[in-house]
Amino acid sequence: MADRIEITINEWRVKADNREPLINVCRREGIDVPTLCHHDRIKPYGVCRVCMVKVSWGRKSKYVTACNYPVENDDVIDTESRDVMSLRKMSIEALLGRCPNEQEIVKFAASHGVTSSRFPPHKPGGDDCILCGLCVGVCNEVVGAKALGFMERGPEREVVTPFMEFPESCIACGACSALCPTTKMTMEHQKTEILKSRHGDIRPCRYALMGLYPGGICANNYRCHACDVDQKYREIAGDEHPIFIARTEITDGGEAA
Amino acid sequence: MKLTSPTQLDQVARDFRASLEGYKTTISLCGGTNCTACGCNEVLEVLKTELEARNLTYTVRLIVTGCQGLCSEAPLISINPDDVLYCNVEPGWIKRIVSDTVIEGKTIPDYCFTDPVNGTTYEKFSEIPFFSDQTRVLLANSPHIDPSDIRDYISVGGYRALAKALFEMEPGEIVDEISASGLRGRGGGGFPTGRKWASGAKAPGDHKWVICNADEGNPGAYMDGSLLESNPHLIIEGMIIGAKAVGAGAPGGGYIYVRNEYPLALSRISEAINEARRWGLLGNDILGSGLSFDIRINRGGGAFVCGESTALMASLEGKPGEPRPKYVHTVEKGYHNEPSVLNNVETWANVPGIILDGAQKYREHGTDASPGTKIFSLVGKVRHTGLVEIPMDRSVRSLVEGIGGGAPEGKKLKAVQTGGPSGGCLPVSQLDLQLDFDVLNEAGSMMGAGGIIVMDEDTCMVDIALHFIRFNTDESCGKCTPCREGLQEMERVLTHITEGKAEMDDLGHLEELGQWMIGGCLCALGATAPHPVLSTIKYFRDEYETHIKGHKCPGGVCRELIEYSVIEANCTGCGDCVTVCPTGAVSGLPDKVHKIDMLLCTKCDECYKACKFEAIGK
Numbered sequence: 001m002a003d004r005i006e007i008t009i010n011e012w013r014v015k016a017d018n019r020e021p022l023i024n025v026c027r028r029e030g031i032d033v034p035t036l037c038h039h040d041r042i043k044p045y046g047v048c049r050v051c052m053v054k055v056s057w058g059r060k061s062k063y064v065t066a067c068n069y070p071v072e073n074d075d076v077i078d079t080e081s082r083d084v085m086s087l088r089k090m091s092i093e094a095l096l097g098r099c100p101n102e103q104e105i106v107k108f109a110a111s112h113g114v115t116s117s118r119f120p121p122h123k124p125g126g127d128d129c130i131l132c133g134l135c136v137g138v139c140n141e142v143v144g145a146k147a148l149g150f151m152e153r154g155p156e157r158e159v160v161t162p163f164m165e166f167p168e169s170c171i172a173c174g175a176c177s178a179l180c181p182t183t184k185m186t187m188e189h190q191k192t193e194i195l196k197s198r199h200g201d202i203r204p205c206r207y208a209l210m211g212l213y214p215g216g217i218c219a220n221n222y223r224c225h226a227c228d229v230d231q232k233y234r235e236i237a238g239d240e241h242p243i244f245i246a247r248t249e250i251t252d253g254g255e256a257a
Numbered sequence: 258m259k260l261t262s263p264t265q266l267d268q269v270a271r272d273f274r275a276s277l278e279g280y281k282t283t284i285s286l287c288g289g290t291n292c293t294a295c296g297c298n299e300v301l302e303v304l305k306t307e308l309e310a311r312n313l314t315y316t317v318r319l320i321v322t323g324c325q326g327l328c329s330e331a332p333l334i335s336i337n338p339d340d341v342l343y344c345n346v347e348p349g350w351i352k353r354i355v356s357d358t359v360i361e362g363k364t365i366p367d368y369c370f371t372d373p374v375n376g377t378t379y380e381k382f383s384e385i386p387f388f389s390d391q392t393r394v395l396l397a398n399s400p401h402i403d404p405s406d407i408r409d410y411i412s413v414g415g416y417r418a419l420a421k422a423l424f425e426m427e428p429g430e431i432v433d434e435i436s437a438s439g440l441r442g443r444g445g446g447g448f449p450t451g452r453k454w455a456s457g458a459k460a461p462g463d464h465k466w467v468i469c470n471a472d473e474g475n476p477g478a479y480m481d482g483s484l485l486e487s488n489p490h491l492i493i494e495g496m497i498i499g500a501k502a503v504g505a506g507a508p509g510g511g512y513i514y515v516r517n518e519y520p521l522a523l524s525r526i527s528e529a530i531n532e533a534r535r536w537g538l539l540g541n542d543i544l545g546s547g548l549s550f551d552i553r554i555n556r557g558g559g560a561f562v563c564g565e566s567t568a569l570m571a572s573l574e575g576k577p578g579e580p581r582p583k584y585v586h587t588v589e590k591g592y593h594n595e596p597s598v599l600n601n602v603e604t605w606a607n608v609p610g611i612i613l614d615g616a617q618k619y620r621e622h623g624t625d626a627s628p629g630t631k632i633f634s635l636v637g638k639v640r641h642t643g644l645v646e647i648p649m650d651r652s653v654r655s656l657v658e659g660i661g662g663g664a665p666e667g668k669k670l671k672a673v674q675t676g677g678p679s680g681g682c683l684p685v686s687q688l689d690l691q692l693d694f695d696v697l698n699e700a701g702s703m704m705g706a707g708g709i710i711v712m713d714e715d716t717c718m719v720d721i722a723l724h725f726i727r728f729n730t731d732e733s734c735g736k737c738t739p740c741r742e743g744l745q746e747m748e749r750v751l752t753h754i755t756e757g758k759a760e761m762d763d764l765g766h767l768e769e770l771g772q773w774m775i776g777g778c779l780c781a782l783g784a785t786a787p788h789p790v791l792s793t794i795k796y797f798r799d800e801y802e803t804h805i806k807g808h809k810c811p812g813g814v815c816r817e818l819i820e821y822s823v824i825e826a827n828c829t830g831c832g833d834c835v836t837v838c839p840t841g842a843v844s845g846l847p848d849k850v851h852k853i854d855m856l857l858c859t860k861c862d863e864c865y866k867a868c869k870f871e872a873i874g875k
C-alpha cells in the first residue's frame with residue numbers, strides 16, 4: 001500500500017498516493033486536464049505538452065506534464081492559471097497548424113478556444129500525424145508486435161513500420177488505428193487480408209488488448225465489428241470516428257471479395 | 258607492471274625522472290586537432306629526421322602533446338628549458354630551429370609569437386599575454402606531458418589524489434570535500450557536483466555507475482576534446498575517485514561517452530584506459546586498496562541532444578538518443594534504471610586537484626557561487642583564438658578584449674555569444690559582466706560548456722539568431738511539440754525577417770514562441786534553444802526593426818535586403834568589379850563611374866570584395 005499524501009490542486013486539498021501520476025489524481029477529482037498523447041494502458045510518453053500544469057513549492061515553481069509527473073507531499077498544483085493556459089493553447093495551436101485538416105484535432109482545438117493557427121502546415125494540405133506516439137506505444141507495449149516506430153529526428157520525424165516495409169510482425173489487431181487521434185493510422189483492406197491469412201481468425205482483438213473488453217480473446221473471432229464492445233465504443237466515440245469508417249471499408253471490401 | 262601500493266607511484270615517478278636526466282632539451286610539438294589539421298605531422302617527420310641526422314636523439318626529448326592552447330597560430334612547438342614557443346611552424350624552419358635553438362640555445366625572434374596589435378615579439382613562452390593572463394590549473398600540464406605515456410603523468414604528481422582518496426579518505430569525506438569546494442558541473446547546467454555525488458552515494462542499489470559526458474557538440478567549443486587529447490589520465494583519475502565516493506566500484510562501473518567525431522580524443526583516451534589497466538590503476542584491486550573499477554568507452558553517433566543526461570543514457574543503453582522527463586533524476590534512476598552519476602569531462606578533471614590540495618585552495622579562484630577556473634574556447638572574430646582557462650570572477654571584456662585581443666582588422670566588437678547554440682548574445686554594453694554561472698543566466702545568456710563566439714560589426718544579429726535556430730532545428734529530436742514545431746516556426750519567421758517579408762507583429766510572435774518553449778519543452782535543448790532569439794530581440798531590437806520596417810540589413814549580410822550601388826565619389830573606373838561580376842550586372846567605361854544593374858545582380862558580393870576604393874556600397 002502506497003503512502004497517502006495530501007496535495008493542493010487549484011486550492012482544493014486532495015488526497016493521493018505518493019508518486020502517483022498527477023493526471024490520475026486530477027481525473028479522480030473531476031478536474032479536467034486535456035491530453036492528446038495519453039492512454040491509461042500505455043506508459044506516459046509526455047510529448048504533446050497539452051497537459052501542462054504548474055507545480056509550486058513555496059516561491060519556486062515549474063511547469064510539468066500532468067501525465068507523468070509523480071506527485072509528492074504538499075505539492076501545490078495549478079491547472080488553469082493564465083500562464084498554464086497560454087502554454088497549453090500554444091501547443092494546441094502548433095498541432096492545429098501542423099494538421100489543419102484533421103477533424104479530431106480541429107474539434108479538440110475548438111473545444112479549447114483555438115480556432116485558427118499562426119503555424120502554417122509543413123506539407124501542402126497539412127500533415128496527418130501529430131506524433132503523439134500512441135500507436136507506437138500500444139504496438140510495442142500492449143500488443144508486443146513492435147510493428148511501428150519513429151524514424152528520423154526533428155522536423156523529419158515520422159511514424160513508420162520497420163524499414164518502411166510491409167511489417168512481418170503486424171497482427172492486424174487495429175489497436176493503432178483505434179487509438180490514433182487523426183487519420184494517420186488506417187487499415188487497408190488488402191493488407192489486412194494478407195495479415196489475416198497469416199495469423200488466422202483467432203487472435204487477440206484490439207479491445208481486449210487495450211483493456212476495453214475483459215474477455216481476453218475476442219468472442220467473435222475477429223468478426224468483431226458488430227460485437228457489443230464495438231457498439232459500446234461506437235456510443236462513446238460516435239459513428240464518425242475514423243476507426244469505424246476504416247472498419248466499414250474493410251468489411252464491405254471483404255464481403256464483396 | 259601492476260602497481261600494488263601508493264609508494265610504488267613515487268618509485269615510478271622517480272625512475273621516470275631519472276630516465277629523463279640524460280635529455281638536455283625537450284621539444285614539445287603540439288599534436289592537437291587544430292595543429293594536426295595545420296600540418297604538424299609533416300613538421301614532426303622533418304624534426305625526427307633532423308634530430309637523427311644530427312645524432313641528437315639521446316640528448317633531445319621529442320614529445321607530441323595535446324592542444325597547447327594558442328590555436329590561431331598553429332602548428333606550435335615549445336622548447337624547454339629555454340621556455341620558447343615557435344608559432345606557425347613550417348617544415349622548412351626545422352633545420353634552423355635545431356641548429357640555433359636546440360644546439361646553440363639562441364632564440365629565433367622571427368619564429369616567435371608577434372602580437373598583431375602592437376607588433377611586440379615575445380621570445381619567452383611564459384611572457385606571451387595570451388598565456389600569462391590565464392590561470393592554468395587544468396591545462397597546466399597539457400603543453401608539457403606526453404599523453405600517451407602514463408609515467409609522464411605520474412611524474413608530475415598524477416594519481417596522487419587517487420592514492421589519497423583510496424587510502425586516507427572515507428567515501429563520505431570525499432563527497433564532503435567536493436561539496437565544500439563548491440565545484441559546479443561544467444557541462445552547462447552548473448549543478449553543484451557535491452550535491453549530485455551525495456544523492457548518488459545515498460541512492461539505493463548495488464550497481465551504480467559513474468559516467469563521463471564527452472559528447473561535446475557545441476559548434477566552436479572544444480575544451481573537452483582537448484582535455485581528453487592532452488591529459489586523458491586526469492579524467493580517468495577523477496572518475497576513479499568519483500567511483501569510490503559514490504560506490505560505483507564493481508559490479509557497477511564507468512562509462513565515457515565520447516563523440517565519434519573526435520578520433521584523436523577517442524584514440525588517446527582508449528590508449529590511456531588500456532595503459533591504466535596495465536599499471537593496475539583500473540581493474541581489480543586498484544593500487545591494492547580493494548576497490549575494483551573499470552571504465553568502458555561508448556562512441557556517440559553524432560547527435561547534439563545526446564549531451565543531455567537522459568538522452569545520453571538512453572543512447573548508452575542502445576536505444577534512440579531521446580530525452581525523457583527528468584521528474585526522477587538520473588542520479589537515482591539513470592543507466593538501466595540504476596543510480597548514475599554523470600559529469601562533464603571538465604568537471605571530472607577538476608576532481609583530482611580538489612582532493613589533493615583541498616577545497617580551501619580550490620576556492621582561492623573564482624567567486625563564492627562559482628569557484629574555480631573554467632576553460633573557455635574563444636573563437637569567432639577575435640585576434641587570438643584558442644583555449645583560455647581563467648577564474649570565473651573575470652569579466653567577459655577581459656577575456657575577449659584582453660586575452661583575445663579584440664576584433665581583428667580594426668573592426669569594432671558588436672556582440673559576444675556565450676554558451677554555444679543555446680546561449681544568448683551579449684552586447685558590448687554588457688561585457689563587464691562576470692563569467693559566472695548565475696550572472697550570465699540573469700543577463701539572458703548562459704555559461705553552457707564555455708564556448709565564446711565573438712562577433713564584430715559586420716555581423717547581422719538576425720542572421721546569427723537564424724543560424725543558431727537552424728542548428729537547433731537540425732539537432733532537435735522532434736519528440737515534444739514545442740521544440741519540434743516551435744523551432745520550425747522560429748526558423749520560418751526569422752527567414753521572413755531576413756528576406757524583408759515580416760511584419761512587426763512577428764516580433765511579438767517570436768517572443769511568445771520563446772516563452773512557450775522555455776516553459777513547455779521536455780528537455781534542456783528545447784528549453785534553452787530560444788535564447789539566441791530572445792537575447793538578440795532584447796539587446797538588438799532596433800536591428801530587427803530596421804529589417805522589418807526599413808527593409809535594410811545594417812550588417813550587410815542578409816542577401817535579400819542588400820542593394821548594391823556605386824558610390825560615385827570613390828569610383829575610379831578601374832574596372833575590377835566589371836571583371837569579377839559573373840552576370841554582367843556591373844558595367845562602365847574605363848576611368849568612368851560604373852553602374853550596377855540590380856535586375857541582373859545575383860548578390861554574390863564579388864564586386865564588393867574586389868573594389869579597392871570602397872566605391873561599392875551595400
